[in-house]
Amino acid sequence: MRLADVGESGLVERLLGRLARGPGVVRGAGDDAAVLDLGGKELLLFTVDTLVEEVHFSRAYGSMRDLGAKAMAVNLSDVAAMGGRPVYAVVSLAAPAETAVADIDDLYAGLAGTAARYGVTLVGGDTVRHPHGLVITVALLGLAGRERVLYRKGAVSGDLFYVTGSLGASAAGLFLFQNPHPACPPEVEDRLKKAHLSPEPRVVAGGLLAASGVVSAAEDISDGLALTVAHICTAGGVGARLLADRVPLSPEVRRLGILTGKDPLEWALFGGEDYELLFTVRPGAAAGLEREMAAAGWPVTWIGEVLGPGEGLWLEDAAGAGRPLVPGGYDAFGTEP
Structure with missing residues (x-):
């Protein structure tokens, strides 16, 4: 082996x-x-x-x-x-x-x-x-x-999934390094490549989330959204339903997807190295936390909900059709980035 x-x-x-x-x-x-x-x-x-x-x-x-x-x-x-x-x-x-x-x-x-x-x-x-x-x-x-540490374990059925920022830019930037595209506008190329080379850790946002007292679980998105969701669900013994049309993608990521025929959601789900924060919140506290984070200059986006034990991981499209969310992403001993 x-x-x-x-x-x-x-x-x-x-x-x-x-x-x-x-x-x-x-x-x-x-x-x-x-x-x-x-x-x-x-x-x-x-x-x-x-x-x-x-x-x-x-x-x-x-x-x-x-x-x-x-x-x-x-x-x-x-x-x-x-x-x-x-x-x-x-x-x-x-x-x-x-x-x-x-x-x-x-x-x-x-x-x-x-x-x-x-x-x-x-x-x-x-x-x-x-x-x-x-x-x-x-x-x-x-x-x-002592009472403010955020852990992967803690999400329960009914909690809501949120993310900071937007996803997929780092993987899209890596794609451009490996597959130069002559039709890609320079400003799009520059922003995506910068996202890959120079990630911005969300230290301030993490501190605000911890101070809020309403976050039940959290992890940074280093290995892709799908795998990060799986980590939180495994730790808490729960499932998840993500809404594909709620996953935040930057205009540059969407533009590159159109130019290349790639689904930009794939970069967000499986690309990794975005270093945004994925976290869960009790539903009654979600609206207040959204307002607090936006007022502090760190807007967050609701992208799904936590399901009960044994209900699995699901990705739902805009029409309401669901499919299993495969927890793929970067693996240190698998495919190289």
């Missing part, structure tokens, strides 16, 4: 059974970040992500500064999904000895610049030689109020 046979989720399940839960562990593996209780006024959030050249990124698509910024941003998104405030980070870099020093300078400028924008201090890390390409690992610590 190979890793390709069990996939990322299968490997994680296999490893979870071997992890001991020590004192102070409020939540270990299975969420966007571990949650630790060190006895202070706030809980500690701990997350880590690795980017591997020609698996998660290609240097042909963007600058080293872009790469550094993205490596930090994907970790910030994990803390955002937990409703936390990021504070400290360390960076591990593996690189060939032939790598230009100027490239590493630019990489760390991107890391440090994004860290500073979100109030994060870089406090160290490690460097090591690697024979084939770059490997960048960022470990990030955050803080969250």
Whole structure:
């Protein structure tokens, strides 16, 4: 049996059974970040992500500064999904000895610049030689109020699904990098490629959602909307009904879909790397939260509802016809992006 046979989720399940839960562990593996209780006024959030050249990124698509910024941003998104405030980070870099020093300078400028924008201090890390390409690992610590941490588990039947922002732009941008389209307007191409290279973690929005006290479950959309919905439903033992015509797609994503004959909804459902937040809300609190988020400059969109245990995952079109929602998306040991 190979890793390709069990996939990322299968490997994680296999490893979870071997992890001991020590004192102070409020939540270990299975969420966007571990949650630790060190006895202070706030809980500690701990997350880590690795980017591997020609698996998660290609240097042909963007600058080293872009790469550094993205490596930090994907970790910030994990803390955002937990409703936390990021504070400290360390960076591990593996690189060939032939790598230009100027490239590493630019990489760390991107890391440090994004860290500073979100109030994060870089406090160290490690460097090591690697024979084939770059490997960048960022470990990030955050803080969250004891009663304000957002988890994947918590959604119940009748809750409503919401998302921040719009979806599919990163996957559409990657499509353009891999499949240049001469008829694509430059402004559309630029915006979609930027969405792929420079994601914006929703740290402020996550903090507002946590402070509202009405969010029952949350996760960042790093692996596609369909898989993220499946994660929340698996954690809570519930099902889901998503409304296809409610999934927010930017005008640029829709335009590229028309130009290429692709269904733009597919980029939102299965593309990943949007780093928006998917969350659930009790129905009685939804309208108030919508108003609060819009007033704060972070509008959110209702896209479906939570179903009961055993009712499955469904995608419903504008005519009311439903089909099973296959929880596909990025798998670390499956198809490369």
